[in-house]
Amino acid sequence: MSRPMRRVVLVDDHDLFRAGVRAGLGATVEVVGEAGSVLEAVPLIKELDPDVVLLDVHLPDGGGQAVIMQVAPERPGVKFLALSVSDAAEDVIGVIRAGARGYVTKAISGDELTEAVHRTADGDAVFSPRLAGFVLDAFRSGDPVADPELDQLTAREREVLQLIARGYRYKEIAARLHLSARTVESHVSAVLRKLQLSSRHELTRWAAERRLI
Amino acid sequence: MSVRSLRLPVALPHVERVERDRVVAGVAAGIAESLAVDATLVRLTFAFLAFASGAGIVAYLGAWALLPAPGCPTPRRGRRISGTVLLVWAAILTLRGVGLSDSVVWPLALVAAGFVIGSGAATFGLGVRRARVAATVLLVAGVALFVGGNVSGGSSTLLAPGAVAIALLLVVLPWAWRLARERDEERAARVREQERAELAARVHDSVLQTLTLIQKEPGDARKLARRQERELRAWLYPDREPTAGGTLAGAVEAAAAEIEELHSVRVDVVRTGDAPLDERLQTLVLAAREAMANAARHAGVDEVSVFLDADGDGVSLYVRDRGVGFDPDAVAADRRGVAESIRGRMERVGGTAKIVSAPGEGTDVELELS
Numbered sequence: 001m002s003r004p005m006r007r008v009v010l011v012d013d014h015d016l017f018r019a020g021v022r023a024g025l026g027a028t029v030e031v032v033g034e035a036g037s038v039l040e041a042v043p044l045i046k047e048l049d050p051d052v053v054l055l056d057v058h059l060p061d062g063g064g065q066a067v068i069m070q071v072a073p074e075r076p077g078v079k080f081l082a083l084s085v086s087d088a089a090e091d092v093i094g095v096i097r098a099g100a101r102g103y104v105t106k107a108i109s110g111d112e113l114t115e116a117v118h119r120t121a122d123g124d125a126v127f128s129p130r131l132a133g134f135v136l137d138a139f140r141s142g143d144p145v146a147d148p149e150l151d152q153l154t155a156r157e158r159e160v161l162q163l164i165a166r167g168y169r170y171k172e173i174a175a176r177l178h179l180s181a182r183t184v185e186s187h188v189s190a191v192l193r194k195l196q197l198s199s200r201h202e203l204t205r206w207a208a209e210r211r212l213i
Numbered sequence: 214m215s216v217r218s219l220r221l222p223v224a225l226p227h228v229e230r231v232e233r234d235r236v237v238a239g240v241a242a243g244i245a246e247s248l249a250v251d252a253t254l255v256r257l258t259f260a261f262l263a264f265a266s267g268a269g270i271v272a273y274l275g276a277w278a279l280l281p282a283p284g285c286p287t288p289r290r291g292r293r294i295s296g297t298v299l300l301v302w303a304a305i306l307t308l309r310g311v312g313l314s315d316s317v318v319w320p321l322a323l324v325a326a327g328f329v330i331g332s333g334a335a336t337f338g339l340g341v342r343r344a345r346v347a348a349t350v351l352l353v354a355g356v357a358l359f360v361g362g363n364v365s366g367g368s369s370t371l372l373a374p375g376a377v378a379i380a381l382l383l384v385v386l387p388w389a390w391r392l393a394r395e396r397d398e399e400r401a402a403r404v405r406e407q408e409r410a411e412l413a414a415r416v417h418d419s420v421l422q423t424l425t426l427i428q429k430e431p432g433d434a435r436k437l438a439r440r441q442e443r444e445l446r447a448w449l450y451p452d453r454e455p456t457a458g459g460t461l462a463g464a465v466e467a468a469a470a471e472i473e474e475l476h477s478v479r480v481d482v483v484r485t486g487d488a489p490l491d492e493r494l495q496t497l498v499l500a501a502r503e504a505m506a507n508a509a510r511h512a513g514v515d516e517v518s519v520f521l522d523a524d525g526d527g528v529s530l531y532v533r534d535r536g537v538g539f540d541p542d543a544v545a546a547d548r549r550g551v552a553e554s555i556r557g558r559m560e561r562v563g564g565t566a567k568i569v570s571a572p573g574e575g576t577d578v579e580l581e582l583s
Binding site for chain 2: 107129130132133136137140162165166167168
């Protein structure tokens with residue numbers, strides 16, 4: 001499949017890791033800029049206006065969240081994909097709630113990361129199995145909810161998330177549930193929206209209480 | 214009086230008005246937020262003070278003028294001064310409302326003004342030197358007025374001990390407060406030092422050792438690195454570590470770690486929910502371990518995905534690989550045996566095992582226990 005070239009800015013404080021990502025990304029992704037801190041990243045992203053920013057959750061002078069909050073209002077077109085080794089759920093949920101379109105672990109292969117960059121650039125949500133596990137935990141059934149629209153997952157969304165958590169890719173999920181890939185995508189985007197907008201107290205309490213993967 | 218003694222002994226909390234939760238100007242909500250109390254409490258205090266000749270209202274206006282609007286640094290100098298004047302006025306009204314006579318209130322006001330000017334030189338834009346002079350003058354004037362008023366009035370020998378007590382409090386309280394703060398800081402520093410030492414020990418014992426091993430045996434780098442990663446994660450996020458009492462999630466993690474060690478593959482465990490480990494669940498973990506070992510041995514992949522779902526009524530455990538797969542209807546005898554050891558185990562404890570696979574499609578093992 002021929003895909004458009006995507007311009008990417010890489011934000012991570014480890015040079016070695018940035019070099020690894022650059023080498024692993026496919027030919028359809030061009031790394032146009034790199035930054036190692038919030039201070040460097042914000043003006044750089046504003047200047048380059050890339051399609052996607054690959055963003056480390058942890059940065060020495062703040063974090064991925066700080067970058068998103070300073071860039072997003074001025075550059076609404078830039079999409080963020082969080083990349084982390086963090087095992088702390090509150091970090092991951094925090095960066096998603098700040099506006100990242102997804103979260104992948106740093107153990108991801110180069111091909112998968114390339115795919116994730118394209119999906120992010122297309123405006124889709126990118127859920128790693130781990131993030132799906134977090135979300136299922138956060139939206140645990142049976143808890144009281146304030147706003148059923150935002151605070152609960154539908155049965156279908158839950159099903160999709162469970163398959164992601166099991167290691168299925170979107171296409172495989174679509175085949176298994178007899179849906180189109182587009183429909184699977186829209187379910188995942190809906191979950192992302194709920195994750196960002198839900199005021200479910202559970203979400204914050206849960207994240208503070210449980211620092212698990 | 215030295216410059217230092219003119220400073221407040223502690224940093225005042227940063228208060229600003231807030232947009233959110235505001236009823237009038239966000240003053241009460243702002244104060245409540247920085248003091249970490251309920252806004253209603255602050256509003257009630259203002260309302261209650263309003264009965265003391267309207268002191269609450271004056272105090273509110275003063276705070277409004279003095280507190281910066283959300284996001285703005287500080288209000289202009291004129292606003293700051295008028296805010297302070299209003300607050301002092303409110304304090305005087307309150308003290309009179311409580312029943313103190315003018316002969317006490319006015320000297321007190323002068324002394325208080327002396328303290329405020331002395332400690333807040335920057336706020337008023339006065340030089341340190343001028344602030345110091347003004348403060349001293351006000352303090353002396355306040356004490357003189359008080360002594361003069363009460364001696365010439367000759368009425369209240371009763372008030373003198375009270376005034377001494379208040380003066381003592383004014384001196385001792387900030388000092389005691391500072392002492393307590395210093396002790397807390399010392400303790401915090403000690404804790405930090407301990408943490409640093411523990412971290413150094415951990416890094417030395419494990420990380421450095423592993424790096425040395427990798428340099429000696431580059432062939433094992435992957436395995437060693439993964440083992441080290443697991444150890445560090447368990448240490449950083451202790452609630453993920455398998456507990457002695459034993460939970461289902463802990464047992465699954467432990468099984469995954471074992472398979473990683475044995476077969477040099479990566480087993481990624483994702484989980485939602487947990488349950489205390491009983492005999493049936495132990496069997497489930499054994500079956501899952503078998504499935505992981507299968508994937509590691511036969512699938513020809515370097516990554517296996519495990520998902521534990523203990524969220525609902527039952528427990529589901531999924532083991533998935535993207536490897537070569539096989540035709541479940543036409544498997545070699547030894548593979549069938551392995552499949553049976555998964556299925557048989559599950560059936561003995563009243564669960565189910567479903568194995569979905571096709572050549573080239575990877576393998577999917579679903580274990581369920583209700």
